[in-house]
Ligand code: HEC
Ligand code: HEC
Ligand code: HEC
């Protein structure tokens with residue numbers, strides 16, 4: 001046998017298991033990292049770069065206490081994480097129509113999250129609803145929506161998406177219940193605090 005070939009073949013054979021173990025270590029550590037991010041968050045600081053001040057959002061209260069509009073239960077995960085359900089489910093809630101990933105078959109719940117599998121499919125709101133003038137990291141462009149009462153096209157920047165999600169629910173809550181404090185759209189500084 002040609003000596004040089006034998007040497008190459010030998011290197012290749014040694015190389016294979018080395019490569020395989022490097023790959024295995026790599027995937028183990030990314031898996032550990034993604035599982036760590038999969039605990040239900042407690043308090044999340046949003047709007048860190050808002051001039052009015054940041055917003056301290058109690059995720060645990062919203063996701064586990066009786067924070068629904070009627071006050072009879074917690075808010076379903078997908079009321080906020082609206083893309084984290086199959087497209088067929090999204091379609092039941094127009095004007096929403098987008099699922100991410102597009103071919104997902106699971107709906108985000110506390111159980112799905114703790115299962116820690118790859119089917120959780122959860123990404124940050126801002127990775128689609130980017131700040132004005134920036135390109136989202138997970139979406140071709142900042143999402144748009146036709147205004148419900150006019151021909152206007154709304155650009156769902158981080159500001160508009162969060163305000164519609166958060167403050168619009170609070171406005172509905174105020175119509176149904178007087179016993180709770182949920183900052184409506186005009187109560188800027190009950191959410192934004194310096
Ligand atoms: C229900 C809570 C809430 C209320 C009320 C609220 N905001 Fe916000 N606001 C947020 C959240 C949450 C974000 C987006 C956070 C993010 O992208 O991290 C935001 C984002 C913003 C941004 C964009 C910040 C940036 O530079 O990315 C501006 C500006 C802003 N709000 C102004 C206002 C003003 C003015 C009012 C009152 C008319 C108001 N907000 C009322 C929660 C609220
Ligand atoms: C994978 C991209 C993506 C992610 C992640 C995402 N959105 Fe959206 N969002 C969209 C698109 C696209 C639309 C336009 C409607 C549609 O296609 O479903 C939209 C629409 C909306 C609307 C308008 C719905 C209405 O009726 O007013 C709100 C509010 C909203 N998103 C808030 C959020 C919040 C809050 C988060 C994070 C908890 C989030 N979105 C995460 C892509 C995304
Ligand atoms: C009232 C709205 C709302 C509800 C309800 C809600 N979330 Fe969230 N969740 C958020 C927002 C806003 C964030 C911050 C993400 C961001 O910056 O885009 C977040 C973040 C998270 C994160 C952290 C993601 C990361 O990248 O670190 C996890 C995990 C999560 N939510 C899971 C859930 C699960 C599971 C449920 C249901 C049991 C749920 N959420 C219910 C709004 C909500």
Ligand code: HEC
Pocket residue numbers: 046055056057058061062066067068069075079080162165166167169170173179180181182183190191
């Ligand atoms: C589907 C309804 C709903 C959505 C969506 C929602 N909230 Fe709330 N929120 C409530 C209710 C109900 C309360 C009052 C609960 C109480 O006082 O018992 C509340 C209270 C609050 C309070 C007062 C302090 C506290 O935690 O009780 C803040 C601040 C707040 N929400 C911020 C936000 C932000 C920021 C978002 C969006 C990321 C958001 N909320 C989305 C229903 C909602």
